[in-house]
Amino acid sequence: MAAIRGPIPGARTRARVAAHAPAAARGRVAHPFGSINWWVLGGIIIVGLSALLPVIQSSMVTSEGFSMQRSQEQVANLNGQISILESEIGQMTSIGRIEQRAQEIGLQPPLADPTFIHVNVPGPAPAKIPASYLPAPATTQEHPQSWWQSLFDWLPLPH
Amino acid sequence: MPVDRTPGTRRIWLPAILLGIFALVAIARLVQIQVVEHGHYSTVADKELIDKTTVYARRGAIVDRNGNVLAISVDTWDIYVNASVWQDASKAGPASEALGKLLSMDPAAIRTSVTSATQKDPDIVQVLVKRDVPYAIGTAIIHEDLDGVVPVADHERDHPEGDLAASLLGLTGIDNSGLAGIEYQYNAILQGTPGKSIFERDTVGDPIPFGQSVAVPPKPGQDLVLTIDRNIQQMAEQRLHDAIVEHRAKGGQLIVADPNTGQILALASEPGLKYSTLDFNDPATTRLLQNSAVSNLYEPGSEFKLVTASAAIDAGAVTPNTTYYDPGYVDIGGTIIHNWEDEALGEQTMLGVLQNSLNSGAVFMAQQLGEEKFYNYVKAFGFGQPTGIDLPGEAVGHYRTPSDPGFSPVDFATQSFGQSITVTPLQMIQAVSAIVNGGKLIAPHIVKATIDANGVEHSVEPKVAGNPISPETSATMRMMMHYDLESPGYRSEGDPKYYLAGGKSSTANVPVSNGGYNDLTQIASFVEFAPLNDPKVLVLVTLDENQDLETGSIAAGPVAAKFIDDVLRYMNVAPDRADYPPYDQG
Structure with missing residues (x-):
């Protein structure tokens, strides 16, 4: 390895500049970003953020759009399922289905003519829900008497 | 300091001129595209970018009067x-x-x-x-x-009850539009309004999120609530089919109506539309799209004597006890009109005319009434005009009046007992309803209410088209019709077991093209109402061309009677009696 002989290039120059610098500057520590213009940097950041904003906005819009499409698909799916369920309810409550179920549980159409029974006793009173389960009756508030009506009542005037 | 300008050479000017020309052409083309032909290219761009789709509205449901889905x-x-994508075998x-x-x-x-x-x-x-x-x-x-x-x-139209009421409901085509029956008649209400979606699309045709778009949502069709009761309808279809098989008839109708409101509770017709065997390649299918209860015309025969009797009693021309002498025939200017089976019963009351279904007696009542009044009543009862039923293809029927060319007194005489006049089964239902309901002519109808998208029900009110007879005449006619079913020593085959009722039978020969009648083709029918004092149902049973040639009383009467018993029990109407009364008590 070759040894460096003589002074390091530029070292004398820097020492000379330091000797001519003001005393305050000679006492300050050299900062790596000392020469940055903060106004310019701020401007660059604002311009950068402004440029990023439409990208972020566009990304959000796209994601919202897909989310809306998914929701619309779900709505369509649910509507389709509702229509199928309605149809199934119709099938399950149809006369044919009721007849089939009746046969399954052993019911048969009556073979003989019906017998009508006339009962000359009034039927039971209709069942009522206990009052405790009913909503409280709305209290009717009477209109308060105005002061001048009270005054008329108080005065011994002929009615 | 002066600048030395080197004079241009050909090497410089030539490319400059060429570039200039190119720039001018490019500018001219831009002006042409962006200014001169702006409209055209804008439209082309819209076509590329904008997509339109029609969003079809869901067709409304049809339910019976109790909300059961039909x-x-x-x-x-x-x-x-x-097809173009599948041209590539690796994809297909x-x-x-x-x-x-x-x-x-x-x-x-x-x-x-x-x-x-x-x-x-x-x-x-x-x-x-x-x-x-x-x-x-x-x-x-x-x-x-x-x-x-x-x-x-x-969308696909589903019928949870299968073939029940198929002739009445009709059907829809592949474009979901009604083709027949209720589906056709109420297509505008059931179909709703299609929506529209206009949107900007991307290169694969998907909508661009938050792109320019216009959306008009579809307005779903309204639901229809029919006056039909599915249980009564099923009963009607089954009983009609059994009767057709038993009497080897070509077809028939069984109509059940509420005479007070004009609501049709059941309307069965055979042959009729069946979803399970529908075949549009068969030409006969086209005929089945018509409902015979609405579009078939027939001569009503003896049931029309109810109209003649009502008119004559209402006008005061006769009373139920007015008598005349029945020689078994009547001579109209040399044309002899006979009674059924040529029977001659001597002195008869007007009640006897109905009970024995005497043609001579019907002619007597019409003659007592007079031509002008007779035709006024016939018109007032709705004959020769549409009833206004909310079903497609309604026939109106016709009859000759004195003002028509070729009219003869024989027409007047034969019309009094239901010949030389054509009617539809529904016209008979409407007229007999008026006879028993206190005299109100009410348009029969099938739809009870509509339900809009918000679930709000809009009822269809009965339409009173007129008052052909008074309530007093109606009460008298109810009793006469009751005595036609049962009276001391007599009971008709059409008499219900548990309810007091009133009715009239008819056996009408079918006219042939030469102007006469064929004795071997007939229409047997029976019209009946019950209960006697507060009619809740009116039933008309018609059997077309029954091969066994049984009369209306024997072929259709028992069907009507049993139907009255069963349907009133289903409707929770208390029976009038526990069994038939003995003959001698009446």
């Missing part, structure tokens, strides 16, 4: 294949395999159908593979994302 639309998918193969598995179809058959459709029409873009695929299967096809397979949303 017809409902179910979401389905129609599966199309993009796997896609058809997967599609065939989902649709339970042969993949090769699917490919063949697409290929043959392309060969038939080279311009075809999408080929229909299967229509009305169940919703779940269609959704599975979408998730598979098969090459060239395009599912398109559709």
Whole structure:
């Protein structure tokens, strides 16, 4: 390895500049970003953020759009399922289905003519829900008497 | 300091001139595209960018008077294949395999159908593979994302009750429009209003999120609540079918109505439309799209004597006890009109005319009434005019009046007992309803209410078209019709067991083209109401051309009587009696 002989290039120059610098500057520590213009940097950041904003906005819009499409698909799916369920309810409550179920549980159409029974006793009173389960009756508030009506009542005037 | 300018050489000027010319051409073209032809290119761009789709509204449901579903639309998918995509065998193969598995179809058959459709029409873009695929299967096809397979949303009309009331409900076409019956008559209400979606699309045709779009949502069709009761309808269809088989009839109708409101509770007709055996390749299917209860014309025969008697009693021309002498025939200017089976009963009351169904007696009543009044009453009862029933294809019927060319007194005489006049079964229902309900002529109707998209029900009120007779005449006619069913020493086959009723039978020969009647073809019918003092149902049973040639009283009477007993019990109407009364008590 070759040894460096003589002074390091530029070292004398820097020492000379330091000797001519003001005393305050000679006492300050050299900062790596000392020469940055903060106004310019701020401007660059604002311009950068402004440029990023439409990208972020566009990304959000796209994601919202897909989310809306998914929701619309779900709505369509649910509507389709509702229509199928309605149809199934119709099938399950149809006369044919009721007849089939009746046969399954052993019911048969009556073979003989019906017998009508006339009962000359009034039927039971209709069942009522206990009052405790009913909503409280709305209290009717009477209109308060105005002061001048009270005054008329108080005065011994002929009615 | 002066600048030395080197004079331009050809090497400089020539490219400069060429570039200048190119720039001028480019500018001119830009002006042409962006200024001169702006409108045209704007339209072309819109066509590329903007897509429009029609969003079909869901068709309303049809339910019976108790809310039981008779017809409902179910979401389905129609599966199309993009023919150009399937020209690539590497795409068509796997896609058809997967599609065939989902649709339970042969993949090769699917490919063949697409290929043959392309060969038939080279311009075809999408080929229909299967229509009305169940919703779940269609959704599975979408998730598979098969090459060239395009599912398109559709609706299918489902009938949970099967063939019940099919002739009445009618059917819809592949475009979901009504073709017959209620579906056709109320198509505008059931179909709703289709929506529209206009949107900017991307290169593959999907909507651009938050792009320019206009959406008009579809307005779903309204639901219809019919006056029909599905249980009564099923009973009517079954009883009519049994009677047709028993009496070897060509067809028939059984109509059940509420005489006080004009509501039709059941309307059975045979032959009729059946969804389970529908075949549009059969020409007979087209005829089945017409409802014979509405569009068939027939000569009503003896049932029309009720109209003649009502008119004569209401006008004061006769009373139930007015008598005349029945020689068994009547001579109208040399034309002899006989009674049924030529019977001659001597002195008879007007009640006896109905009980024995005497043609001579009907002519006597009409003559006592006079021509002018008779025709005024016939018109007031709604004959020769549409009833206004909310079903398509209603026939009006016709009869000759004194002002018509060729009219003769024989027409007047024969019309009094229901010949030389054609009516529809529904016209008879309307007229007899007026006779028993206190004299109000009410338009029969099938739809009880409509339900809009917000669930609000809008009732259809009965329309009183007139008052042909007074309530007093109506009460008298009810009693006369009751005595026609049962009186001391007499009981008709049409007399119900448990309810006091009133009715009239008819056995009308079918006219033939030469102007006469064929004794071997007849229409047997029976019209009946019950209970006697507060009519709740009116039943008309008609058997067309019954081969056993049994009379209306014997063939149709028992059907009507049993039906009255069963339907009133179903309607929780207390019976009038526990059994038939003995003959001698009446």
